[in-house]
Amino acid sequence: MFSSQGPSLRDLAxxxxxxxxxxxxxxxxxxxxxxxxxxDRVLTATAEVLRPLGPFGAGLDVCCGTGAGMRALTPLCRGPVTGVDFSGGMLAQARTAHPDAQWVRADARALPFTEAFDLAVSFGALGHFLPAERPALFAAVHRALRPGGLFAFPVAAPPRVTSPWYWALAGFDAVMRVRNAVWRPPFVMYYRSCPLTALRTDLAAAGFAVTVAPLEGLGRREDGSPRCQLLLARRA
Incomplete structure (x- = not known):
């Protein structure tokens, strides 16, 4: 799974x-x-969907990590781009990789911005928020966007119950729940806690108008449904 430059099992533990x-x-x-x-293929597919909806002014990557999302966000924005994350270590890597962007350390549930951005994106972060925490997260993003601003993030189609991936993800989530029941501090990372219907409901409650677009660059399943969709939440 990992290159020679990647973490060891001890590091992951x-x-x-x-x-x-x-x-x-x-x-x-x-x-x-x-x-x-x-x-990169997820970033490219996301940018392909967002490009006709722009150009945008200022952009925000929510839970930016090491800044990979800037590869999609920066070309879409005419104004400055900003990444926000609560890990100082991840932000240090992001600053090195993307010195022209702005980087802010903050909790995504309490973003320090008000009507500052036209486009916000997020990649692979929602599993780090419990369902009860999503309303605060989406409210913070809504507040950070200007009227008419767009919040976009990809959502993968859930694997079928007959797929090995279904049981692998279910098993991982079960292990994490046991770990968090017996060990402190908790480490929140659940792969099956973000069904599309629940995300749409929470976004609408935060004041967004929500649509969904297929990420055609990531292909379709045997039944013709997209493997991944881009959830588009616009601040009215």
């Missing part, structure tokens, strides 16, 4: 036994050499 913030601080130097970094 150390991450899993710490808080989310401290865990990503530890993993930051090798994070881009793991499968957990957002793949």
């Amino acid at each position: 150390a991450q899993a036994l710490n808080s989310v913030e401290r865990g990503y601080d530890l993993l930051a130097p090798t994070f881009d050499h793991t499968p957990f970094r957002t793949p």
